[in-house]
Amino acid sequence: MKNRSIIKTVFAFLCFLLISTQVFAGKKIHTVFFEGEENELHVYRINGSKPGKTLLVMGGIQGDEPGGFLAADFYADFLLEKGNLIVVPRANFPSILKKERKINQDMNRKFLDDNIFNYETKVVNVLKKLICESDCLLNLHEGSGIYSSKWESKEKNPKRFGQSIIADGSLLKKPDSQKSVHLEKMAKKVIDKINRHIENKDHFFHFNNHRTNDPDSIHKEQLKSATYYAYHICKIPAFGIESARFLPLEQKVLQHIYAVNGFMEILDIIPKTPGIDLKKPQMQYMIISVNDSTPVVVEKMQRLKINKGDMIQVHDIVSNYERGLSIDVIGLGNQFNDMKKRLIVNESTRIEAKKDFYTCGSVFLDIDPKGSRVEKKQVIVSESSKTSSLRYKLKINGRLKIVDNYSHVIIRRGDKFIIEDIIAGIVDPSKYIVNFKGFVGNSRNNSGEDRGYLIDTGKKVLMKRYSVNKKDQHYYVLTTLNGKEVGKIFIDIQS
Template identity: 30%
Template structure:
């Protein structure tokens, strides 16, 4: 998200920016401590949280996507909800809870984030994000937390697979009838499923049992919600092995449609129409524009480009304009770094989540 001041600033200099293929940049002496290299700076990665409230009183949900970065059905489904309005109830959306892993298209670029909710070291690059998620749940006090995933396989045919099911930590925990709720949701979704192996069962990991087979789940987000916040939580899992992103998003929306009804949350436009909108947007290629400041001079780049840059220069990425998943990934550089020096040509891939849009090459001269 960008603030309006920043937008104004960008508008102002855009009128001055010259988009010619070869640009000479003012050389700045001693700007960099390593004069033979170029110093690059990236902005903080966005951590988007969106709150929506309806006029009518209803339930409250926190909905979290993208804890695992290679599960696009999950974070795209939450992202779609950022564009709707609420008639009844309240929702707080965190579409890209692990944006670093999303950009890397890895389950966990810094290890599995869903094993860091019982304990996380302060030096862990995921620390600020895990803490933010925990603080949001603690302060918002929702009626439930939904954590969306694209798991492996199909649970109905393979009990060791986590795809295509709703995962709960216990059938009943305190006064929360997790199984009863999850079962209503799977019954609803299964009415739309014509293949037997795509049907959704409820999978209880019985994480609170002393002899549980899933001790690792005691470090998860849903276990944190139940054990530390007394908030019921559900893992909505579609399968990674569904034919395309479309089916993954569709099943996530179907699960949320029923959960919204059960928690007295009403949205507009309705779920079937937001899915059709998604299909429409899915067909169009995402576009992006990048604002880069080189030794104090800003340029706007919207397609593949090679820039010849004097050694010792300062290159600052100011803004990645596009959809919410737009950001730059410097090839061969640790994705957690915001600032680094590079003496050879640097390729920066401009991405929209897992999709590469174009690349910018910085050639030292």
């Protein structure tokens, strides 16, 4: 027991180091609230090099509105020249996993006058603090039908939300002698920008003034919403951005992005890097331990042999996405996320990996029918297809790429390349030396170990004489264990 608490302390310290280096390098702070609970909440604070206003971008407060949370997700990867972003891509992760509007209660009706205690309360309490820390709030949604100020049809009328930017009033009165803020003007500026990208005039965005606190408002329910809390309590401009639910996903996400970009412009928040790419979620591997053994890597579709009654624990999953990941051990655990849970397995089953509500891969737990007791620390992973056991986890321009041993990796000159780690099955990866020949990671103590160093191929950091024919094009990474070669990958740099 004592050992475990030491390990925990060391682990916490390593996490702290990791977080603090991120702060210095990228001016980005990632905070996790309620870690390990169903309602884990990830908050990304991105600070520009120059000071400025802070915009809070919130998505996923209702889990069946992916247009909002997938758009918010992009901003978690932003870097800024000026101003700040606080990004909460998935305010209500359990509801996203279920693709449902709410779990216990609509989370967006809990910001004022609420006394029911549930996980939604805990999340809302954090969100309230973030709102009052910001200069502006955008709550990204998908709405039914299309909003129109006049009644046109059942699907297009003042009660609908789709294709509108909502505010709780047209003016925000600031305390004391400060000038009022024209919410309507702000929204209309942004709406102009969004509509430039919309071909079908019937789908144009409009300003939707809920006049939430007026006696004759038709949206009294919004008195409990996040935007009204921002408007009424924190006295900051706040908008609900609603893309119409029936539109194709890409279009909804894009509209949200135009909206967020528009508000960033008004607030003079200047980005360094945008980008949009909705790739298909693909799990690469899970890290699993059996009866508290050293965790092993189990790749997609592989089978892990265990005995009846063994305790398994999934520590992590790696996929082409970093956020929104969860696992479901079929038949065990609970209906949300079984990540990090210790579960006793009595029957063969499957562990399904999910990114939000998309299934992105499985591994199998096979109960050994003979029940022959496997040594406690020895875990057998069987391959469904042949692969050499050693693989490389690379990051090229920030993107994760897993490559097999002895494969060629083609990059372009100028690409930023990091050998994050090797995946070595059940052997501790720190026992290996992974050496990019021609690159010196640590010049004070050149052990040859180059994992974790940023190799900027655009700068002259590689020593030509190590490349094939000294042409500065073909390099290799050599992996050794106890001084013996166990693997290589070849790095081909294209100009």
